[in-house]
Amino acid sequence: MKEAEVYYDGHCPLCCAAAFLARDPSFVFHSFRDAAPQLLPVHPQALEEAMAVKTRDGTLYMGFDGLLYLARHLPRFWLFYPILWLLGRKGLGPRLYRFVAQRRPIRHRQTDGRRVSSPREGHS
Numbered sequence: 001m002k003e004a005e006v007y008y009d010g011h012c013p014l015c016c017a018a019a020f021l022a023r024d025p026s027f028v029f030h031s032f033r034d035a036a037p038q039l040l041p042v043h044p045q046a047l048e049e050a051m052a053v054k055t056r057d058g059t060l061y062m063g064f065d066g067l068l069y070l071a072r073h074l075p076r077f078w079l080f081y082p083i084l085w086l087l088g089r090k091g092l093g094p095r096l097y098r099f100v101a102q103r104r105p106i107r108h109r110q111t112d113g114r115r116v117s118s119p120r121e122g123h124s
Contacts, residue, residue: 003073006066007032007040007052011107014100015051024074050101064088064097 003026009015010031019029032040032047040047041054042062050063053070061069068088071081087093 002026002028002056004028004053004055004069005030005041006070007035007047007054009047009051009104009106010034012104013107014104022070022074022077024076027070027074050097063101064094067097068093 003024005028006019006022007030008019010033016031019031023029032044032052037044041052041060046052046062051066053061053066055061055069064084065088068081068084071077071084084093087096
């Protein structure tokens with residue numbers, strides 16, 4: 001059985017790059033935009049604001065807590081875990097995560113299949 005399922009924004013280039021780097025056989029990665037809403041662990045609007053990690057026991061980690069979970073469980077990110085843990089302990093990790101998440105670029109597909117990048121609304 002898989003360690004966890006990770007739900008990320010498949011229209012965000014930064015999120016896609018992070019999901020690609022984090023790929024591991026013990027995790028399943030889903031773009032929440034490609035999944036049926038009833039199969040998502042939380043409302044799609046919540047996933048607009050933060051990634052989600054659902055563990056095999058059903059525990060749900062959102063945003064920075066999900067990032068911390070991945071850093072703790074993926075060997076290639078173990079080096080970053082102490083730094084992320086300390087940022088979380090000081091209260092800076094969640095704020096930094098929200099800052100980046102609110103300003104991430106989103107790719108929108110046009111009807112002709114081309115992708116158009118734009119900053120998130122209200123965060124130009």
